[in-house]
Amino acid sequence: MGHSTAQFTLVGPDRPVTAVVGEDIMLPCHLAPRMSAENMEMTWFRSKLFPFVHRYSDGKDQYGEQMPEYQRRTQLLKGGLTQGNVTLKILHVRVSDEGRYSCFVQDGNSFEEAILELQVSASGSAPHLSIEDYQDGGIRVVCRSPGWYPEPEVIWRDLSGQAFPSASHTNSREANGLYETQTSAIIMENSSRNLSCLVRNTRLSQKKESTL
Known part of the structure; x- marks a missing residue:
């Protein structure tokens, strides 16, 4: 041609x-x-x-x-x-x-x-927090949020805004190709329970946060 x-x-x-x-x-x-x-x-x-x-x-x-x-x-x-x-x-x-x-x-x-x-x-819904079980002298709290793309960033924070370590983290694909994120943290019995879970779309710089 x-x-x-x-x-x-x-x-x-x-x-x-x-x-x-x-x-x-x-x-x-x-x-x-x-x-x-x-x-x-x-x-x-x-x-x-x-x-x-x-x-x-x-x-x-x-x-x-x-x-x-x-x-x-x-x-x-x-x-x-x-x-x-x-x-x-x-x-x-x-x-x-x-x-x-x-x-x-x-x-x-x-x-x-x-x-x-x-x-x-895509930015998902506000994270849903639940207390799952007691383990190792602490409480396992799980943060779930569907509807994200690409895979979001998840951060636990305490009341003072300090990052709090997560115990486990998984992302799974939903049928529509979006990600559901699930992250857990362990709060020790003697500590204050006020944790918040922040899920962020890095591409849109949008975030959703929920507090226990």
Whole structure:
């Protein structure tokens, strides 16, 4: 396939686009210099050109070989095509949407491609604290919180805000790809029981905290 030099380049974001699970996200991409893309062909894809995430040619969306997981979840923002915008909107972001995307535009024999990275995040619910059992002269307290992505950071703190060591820590994947975190701490009988469990999404710098 002869690749003649295109009369344009494609510009995508130079840093990862961050999306929150369940929300809609725009993957920006535009032609430079700005020119109409209405009569061009464009394909948004993941690792290979087919099946695709979204395809537009002959002036309309083509759904024939769309990846099943993106069906009814993609929109090419048509209003921007005359200004060279080929931005894709993804609806109801899922964990599995995370990764690299290619924006590929073809005009006759010439084509250009821009690569961008989508990072996905989710902040779970406020941690649930429970006293599980008595062990070794102390009480085992467990902090559980589902719905996080990526794996969250968990910190026990005492009333003065000092970090308190955890006894065990596990993260498990839920069916939707999010993480449930479970962390325990041992409080000795003679110490004050006021511990708080702080769970933090490092990517969004959001945190949820509960106190016993």
